[in-house]
Structures are given as C-alpha cells and as structure tokens.
Amino acid sequence: MKSFLFGSAAFFLLAGVANAADMPAKAPMKAPPPVTYDWNGFYIGGYFGGVTGNSQAATPLFTSGGAELNQGGVTIGGTLGYNWQFNPHWLVGVEGDFGWLGLAYSVQQWNDNVSVGEKADWYGTARLRFGYVTGPSLLYVTGGGAFVHTSSAFGGTVNTSTNSGWTAGGGIETKLSRSWTAKTEYLYIDVGDSTYNAAFLTGTSPVTVDHRTYHVVKGGLNYKFGEPLEFGPLLGMGPRMPSDHNWNGFYAGVNVGGGISNVHVVGGAGTVPAGSEEDIIGTGFAGGGQIGYNYMLWSKFLVGVEGDFGYLGVNASWRDWNDTVNFFDKTKWYGTARARVGTTTGPALLYFTAGAAWVNLTDTMALTTVSSTGSRTGSGWTAGGGTEVALDARWSARIESLYINVGSDTRFIGIVNGEFKDHFTVVRAGLNYAFGN
Numbered sequence: 001m002k003s004f005l006f007g008s009a010a011f012f013l014l015a016g017v018a019n020a021a022d023m024p025a026k027a028p029m030k031a032p033p034p035v036t037y038d039w040n041g042f043y044i045g046g047y048f049g050g051v052t053g054n055s056q057a058a059t060p061l062f063t064s065g066g067a068e069l070n071q072g073g074v075t076i077g078g079t080l081g082y083n084w085q086f087n088p089h090w091l092v093g094v095e096g097d098f099g100w101l102g103l104a105y106s107v108q109q110w111n112d113n114v115s116v117g118e119k120a121d122w123y124g125t126a127r128l129r130f131g132y133v134t135g136p137s138l139l140y141v142t143g144g145g146a147f148v149h150t151s152s153a154f155g156g157t158v159n160t161s162t163n164s165g166w167t168a169g170g171g172i173e174t175k176l177s178r179s180w181t182a183k184t185e186y187l188y189i190d191v192g193d194s195t196y197n198a199a200f201l202t203g204t205s206p207v208t209v210d211h212r213t214y215h216v217v218k219g220g221l222n223y224k225f226g227e228p229l230e231f232g233p234l235l236g237m238g239p240r241m242p243s244d245h246n247w248n249g250f251y252a253g254v255n256v257g258g259g260i261s262n263v264h265v266v267g268g269a270g271t272v273p274a275g276s277e278e279d280i281i282g283t284g285f286a287g288g289g290q291i292g293y294n295y296m297l298w299s300k301f302l303v304g305v306e307g308d309f310g311y312l313g314v315n316a317s318w319r320d321w322n323d324t325v326n327f328f329d330k331t332k333w334y335g336t337a338r339a340r341v342g343t344t345t346g347p348a349l350l351y352f353t354a355g356a357a358w359v360n361l362t363d364t365m366a367l368t369t370v371s372s373t374g375s376r377t378g379s380g381w382t383a384g385g386g387t388e389v390a391l392d393a394r395w396s397a398r399i400e401s402l403y404i405n406v407g408s409d410t411r412f413i414g415i416v417n418g419e420f421k422d423h424f425t426v427v428r429a430g431l432n433y434a435f436g437n
Contacts, residue, residue: 037135037175039091042225045079047185049218050401052260052425053103054281055118057154058321059198059207066321067109067116067154070262070279073102075216081129091138093129098122101214106153107277110267110320117153123189123214125167136175136241136347137389139397143168146189148214154207157198163212165191170429172387172399174348175241179227182220182350184387184399186427189214215260217401217427219350219385241346245390247302250435252291255400257428259286259314263329265365268410268417278418280329282316286426292340294349302342302349309335312359314424328364329420334404336382349388349396357382357404363420365411372413378406378422388432398430 051073058066077099085091099122106117124147131140146167151160171185193210260283267276288310295303312334319326335358342351357380364373386400404424411418 037133038178039083039085039133039138039224042082043080043181043222044225045181045220045222046077047079047097047099047218047220048076049074049216051075051101051103051217052215052262053105053118053120053213054215055152055209055212056281057116057152057207057209059154066319067107068279068281068318069105069107069116069118070264070281071103071105071118071120072262073104073120075099075101075123075218079220079222081222083129085133089133091129091131091133091140093131094127095129095142096124096126098124101148107279108275109322110265110276110278110325111323112276112321114155114322115153118209118212119151119153120214121149121151123148125187125189127167134347134389134391136243136345138173139170139389140173141168141170142185142187146191148189148191148212150212152194152196152207152209154198157196157207159194159196159198159207161194163191163194165189169216170399172389172397173222174345174387174389176345177230179224179230181222181224182345182348182387183222184219185217186399186401187214187216187218189216215425215427219387243347243390244393245347245396246393246434247294247344247349248296250291250293251396251432252289252435253430253432254287254289255308255310255428255430256285256287257426259284259312259331259334260425260427261314261316261329262423262425263316264421264423265327265418266421268419278318278320278327280316280318280327282314282329284313284315284331286310286312286334286428290430290432294340296344300343302340302344302351304340305338306340306353307335307337309333312424312426324368326364326366327418328362328366329422330362331424332360334359334424334426336402336404338382342385347390351388352383352385353400353402354383355381357402357406359404359406359422359424361406361422363409363411363422365413365416365418367413367416370413372411374409374411376409378409380404380406388430394434396432396434398432400428400430402426402428
C-alpha cells in the first residue's frame with residue numbers, strides 16, 4: 001500500500017541527518033592505525049517504516065468464498081539487542097523490538113450489505129540474527145517469535161485478541177561511527193488464525209480470520225553502548241568513514257526478492273450495490289537486473305538515475321463471500337526508470353528513489369459460466385528507498401523497497417463491472433558491480 005512510501009522515505013530522512021561519522025583521530029607524526037569495527041555488545045535504537053497486512057475472513061454460513069483485506073499503514077517503535085562478533089567476518093545476536101502499528105481497514109463486501117474489517121494496534125518480535133560483517137557494514141538474516149494485537153470486525157461483531165506466531169527476514173546495517181549505526185530491514189510476520197462467533201442474519205455464525213500476515217519494511221538508527229558518546233553522525237560533523245569504493249559512475253547488477261499484490265476492486269455504480277469492494281491478496285517471486293549511473297556532490301550527496309527490468313510472478317485469485325464471483329490477477333514482468341537521491345557515509349549509500357513504472361498483467365472477473373479477462377502493460381509511477389553498502393572497491397549489496405501504481409482496468413460481465421486498481425509492492429535484495437572511471 002501507499003504506506004510503504006513512508007517507510008521508504010524514512011530511509012532518506014535518516015540519511016539526510018546521518019551523512020558523516022567521527023573516527024579516531026590520527027596520532028601525530030605516525031601512520032594512521034588500521035580501522036577496526038567492533039560490533040560486540042548491547043545496543044538500543046528506534047525505527048520508522050511501512051506495513052502491509054493481509055488477512056482473510058470466512059464463515060461456514062456459506063460453503064465457499066470469503067473476504068480478503070489488504071491493509072496499509074505505518075509503524076514506529078524501538079529495538080534492543082546484543083551482538084557477538086565471534087569472527088572478524090561473522091556475527092550472531094539476539095534482538096527484540098516493539099512498535100505501534102497504524103493499520104485500520106475495512107471493506108464493504110461485494111454485492112452484500114456487510115462490512116468486514118481488521119485493525120492492528122501493536123506488534124513485537126524476539127529474534128536471533130546471523131550475519132556477515134564486511135567491516136563497517138553488516139548483512140544479516142533474522143527469525144524468531146512474533147506477537148500482534150488485532151481487532152477483527154465481521155458485520156456488527158468485533159473480536160480483539162493478541163495473536164502469536166513467527167517472523168523471518170533480513171537487513172543491512174552500516175556504521176555511521178563507532179557507536180551509531182543505520183539499518184534497513186524487512187520482516188515477514190505470520191500470526192496464524194483465530195475464530196469467534198459473529199452476529200449475522202438471523203443468528204450467530206463462527207467466523208475464522210486466517211492467514212493473518214504482515215510485511216514490514218523499516219529504517220532505523222541504533223546506538224551501541226560502551227563507546228564514546230558521539231553525536232557527530234546526527235549533526236553532520238566530522239569526516240566520512242574511509243572506503244575504497246568509488247560511488248561515482250556507471251554500475252550494473254542483479255536483484256531477487258518478492259512481489260506483493262495490493263490490488264483493490266471496486267464495483268461500478270448501478271451494477272452491484274454502491275460501495276461494493278474486494279481485495280486480491282497474492283505474492284510471488286521477483287527477480288531481474290538493473291543498470292544506473294551515480295554522481296556524487298561534495299563527496300557526500302548522491303544524485304543518479306537507474307533503470308531495471310525483471311520477472312514479477314504474482315498470481316492471485318479469490319472467490320467472493322456469498323457470491324459466485326471470482327477475481328484473478330496475474331503479473332508477468334515489470335520495469336522502472338527512476339531518479340535516486342541520497343547521501344553516503346563513505347562505505348554506504350542511503351537513498352530515496354522515484355520515477356516511472358510498467359507492469360505486464362492480466363485482470364479477470366468471472367461468474368459461474370462467463371468471464372471477462374483483460375491483459376495489458378500498465379504504466380504509472382513508483383517510489384521507495386533503500387540502503388546500499390560497499391563489499392569492496394567494485395561490488396556493493398543493497399536492500400530496497402518499491403511501491404508501484406500502474407493505474408486501473410475495468411472488466412465487464414453483462415451489466416456487472418469491476419474496476420481493478422492495480423498496485424503492487426516489491427521488496428528485493430541486489431548486487432551491483434561498479435565500472436572503472
């Protein structure tokens with residue numbers, strides 16, 4: 001949803017205030033000591049980002065179909081953790097976070113006078129981290145337990161519960177100084193299902209809310225205890241961290257990740273009851289390549305252009321509750337042409353990106369015996385952001401999130417029509433090679 005823009009913009013906002021670092025001063029008349037990066041110890045931090053929530057609701061009052069909900073919102077919270085760097089290049093740790101979730105969403109069920117909604121107030125995780133240390137940067141995977149406090153509404157009945165499950169993801173964290181780090185992280189959270197009785201029609205019926213999942217993309221700042229109390233990275237003072245990577249010039253690379261469907265269908269006036277809606281939940285593999293050009297201003301700030309093209313394998317379908325209407329959305333490929341702006345710490349880039357986007361897709365609305373299918377290459381816009389860190393003088397790695405809006409398409413079955421609003425989110429990791437200047 002559009003909330004991913006807020007999470008992506010957070011990366012850029014963090015970058016704007018964190019473009020310098022304080023390093024140990026050189027001893028007079030001596031060669032500078034080798035730079036060492038100590039990740040050991042406790043740390044605390046805060047984060048801001050975007051969330052997409054997916055859930056489904058069904059009742060045995062009708063034998064098939066249900067309601068799907070694509071929720072979008074923001075998250076803000078805090079982090080506490082401990083790292084153990086058992087090798088110059090390897091690290092294990094534990095981390096917990098707790099945050100507010102701004103998810104509150106409802107739909108008026110297609111062709112029914114029934115409202116279905118889902119709200120998430122807060123979440124928490126307790127996770128292990130395992131990562132590779134490049135020196136000033138950490139590339140890691142993470143997983144563990146998760147808890148989400150939710151309220152589900154079906155008709156006039158609301159059920160509130162705290163649901164438990166699991167989470168997995170990964171991220172990039174890079175040092176701004178000896179004590180401050182900035183990170184970009186993605187978490188997938190699954191907290192299972194719950195069942196409650198809802199008042200409906202002439203009596204009550206059990207309602208099962210299942211596949212309650214969340215995609216969290218966030219940017220954050222951490223402070224490591226046991227180091228000098230530094231504020232240079234936050235105030236734009238001090239030299240950049242040393243790096244042999246030249247961010248100027250052309251680069252090319254590959255990326256892999258996942259696509260998330262944020263497709264929303266709205267019924268046309270006069271064909272189904274006013275306000276009829278349906279969401280289509282789906283995920284799939286995304287992968288491709290990119291090429292771009294960076295230009296550094298005053299050795300700290302980035303402006304650049306980037307284009308990418310790749311496979312997008314979202315294949316989503318859903319049968320509406322209490323109807324024989326089925327909705328389908330399938331994507332084949334996507335491409336973008338974007339500008340990038342950001343800042344560098346020396347060995348890392350933190351950036352915001354936006355531009356044009358294209359998605360080749362097929363939208364279908366089907367009744368029992370008839371259907372309407374439209375295939376098109378939709379055009380529109382995209383925006384997002386991420387973190388990219390140097391692995392050596394030529395190679396760099398990144399994590400990036402893009403929100404994509406490629407407009408809408410209307411499908412007709414007789415006098416019944418549905419407008420497909422085709423929106424997607426792509427979260428991906430990439431590897432780039434910088435050409436010589």
